[in-house]
Amino acid sequence: MLTVPVYNTNGDQVGEIELREDVFGVPPHIHVLHEAVVWQLARRRRGTHDTKTRGEVRGGGRKPWRQKGTGRARHGSIRSPIWRKGGIVFGPHPRDYSYRLPKKVRRLAMRSALSAKVRDGKLVVLDELKLEQPRTKEMIRILGNLKVNEKALVVTAQPEENVFKSARNIPGVKPTVADSLNVYDLLAHPTLVITKEAVARVQEVFAP
Structure with a gap:
């Protein structure tokens, strides 16, 4: 002892x-x-962190310019992840970290x-x-x-x-x-x- x-x-x-x-x-x-x-x-x-995907970011519903004839690359939304202020691809979302x-x-x-x-x-x-x-x-x-x-x-x-x-x-x-x-x-x-x-x-x- x-x-x-x-x-x-x-x-x-x-x-x-x-x-x-x-x-x-x-x-x-x-x-x-x-x-x-x-x-x-x-x-x-707490696991409350969250980022927005392109479907959750406000705006971007209208095609920014026509598909052909402008000389610029084709785009369908200004909220695409490759755009500034666009959505996040693989960002964190709410989850439970306990095990x-x-x-x-x-x-x-x-x-x-x-x-x-x-x-x-x-x-x-x-x-x-x-x-x-x-x-x-x-x-x-x-x-x-x-x-x-x-x-x-x-x-x-x-x-x-x-x-x-x-x-x-x-x-x-x-x-x-x-x-x-x-x-x-x-x-x-x-x-x-x-x-x-x-x-x-x-x-x-x-x-x-």
Whole structure:
């Protein structure tokens, strides 16, 4: 079992916690992490881009000049793709970019990302994280006590409204809950700040 220290909001170590090696101690799979990030970003794409074909561009219904006798090339519409302001031949149209990634691959990617945090010493476990009222200054103080001076992902087991409101205005800090944890956020934020309850939830969900 892996053992990491547990801190309070003042930055003092108040104990230790054992982490499951099959969740926080697996060798990182770089290819699987890449696959998970590409899949996640593809699902986020709206796919609303659209270009007009020659049949959708306004105008161009009348033949610009007669077929023969002008000395110019024959044309049937000024909205032909070879004309300026004409239609687009193979332009993008609305589509769904999402695709299916096997569940085992997604779970392995999560375990790889979590294990990388432990290996790099970027996992900070809190005994609890609760605020009586939303105060950004208080959240900045807590992160300062934990010596977190870079982009961080703050994870709680249950939705904590005061924590969310206090952290969302801090540049580079993203609050979330254990059930919404994903590979992209883990890789985008160097430091993972997580509560003991959230660790238990993560181990429960992502254990093989």
